[in-house]
Amino acid sequence: MQLHHNKHHAAYVNNLNITEEKYREALTKGDVTTQIALQSALKFNGGGHINHSIFWTNLSPNGGGEPKGELLEAIKRDFGSFEKFKEKLTAISVGVQGSGWGWLGFNKDQGRLQIVACSNQDPLQGTTGLIPLLGIDVWEHAYYLQYKNVRLDYLKAIWNVINWENVTERYTACKK
């Protein structure tokens, strides 16, 4: 947690600020080439900042168990049961090739929950339009010191610290 927050996330924040400053200059000068050249750094560091900011709130020492009320009903409706939802998000997250995230997102157009994976630090909303509710970081830095190559054990463990209150808040907010 310490390296993840204080080194990895901190680096995304610093590099995002640097990139936005360069972008601002290029925008001012009307320098389109530079703007385009900066895009991947913006997406990578910006996405990294967005994703991790959500992630810390998605976890809690008082977490675990199951959601309640409307969110639980939506999960049952869109995935069949809470167990099936857990299995699917776990499978999608374990299956990410390389670095990336597993996401529970809300599809506003269709009014339904969806599970998708994103590569690297591609942010869910910016790249798919889905509203992020719950993200699972499966970059190796998120688990390797403890779980080594066994990503699945990390996935099994993380269900014990999911902050369903926060996920519910995010769900409620996007249904407005």
Place this chain on the structure above:
Amino acid sequence: MLSRVASGSSRKLAPALGCLGSRQKHSLPDLPYDYGALEPYIDGQIMQLHHNKHHAAYVNNLNITEEKYREALTKGDVTTQIALQSALKFNGGGHINHSIFWTNLSPNGGGEPKGELLEAIKRDFGSFEKFKEKLTAISVGVQGSGWGWLGFNKDQGRLQIVACSNQDPLQGTTGLIPLLGIDVWEHAYYLQYKNVRLDYLKAIWNVINWENVTERYTACKK
């Protein structure tokens, strides 16, 4: 086909037990040195997990995927063939890349190449130092998981440095012939170097097997 020279992987023929056909499966190549041989530059624990877990998984999953692919091919099932492509590239690439990597490293490595390869490096990058800086920078700059490569461009007869994502194999995706690969997936360094990929990059130059890189270079110039 993985060539023996390039990949070092051995293909074992299934025993002829009167079954329908022999299945040639890929197998995990032995490491040419002990797990701890590259210390202090790369920890033995990393080498063991990297070889015995990560690379082994690519080999197993490649064999499984090729088997499914063989079935789909037999049935003329194009949809399934296409659906299997990403698993083939990922696990196949993983096997190819790591097979090259183990031979690119040596406990007796380090220093600089000699002869033709050194001349080519000077010609195409300006100097050995500039080449080192460039390959280091490309490798450090990989966003997410991937590899930094020194490759040979046969069409243009020159060396090139490129990065590949995930386990995308150099030759299969770019046409360049792989000479030297640097794995920058976090599993390649995190236990020892944590988030400081640059320190890992600086250390790995001490164990580069220039003999092997030279062999590969010589082979592709034929």
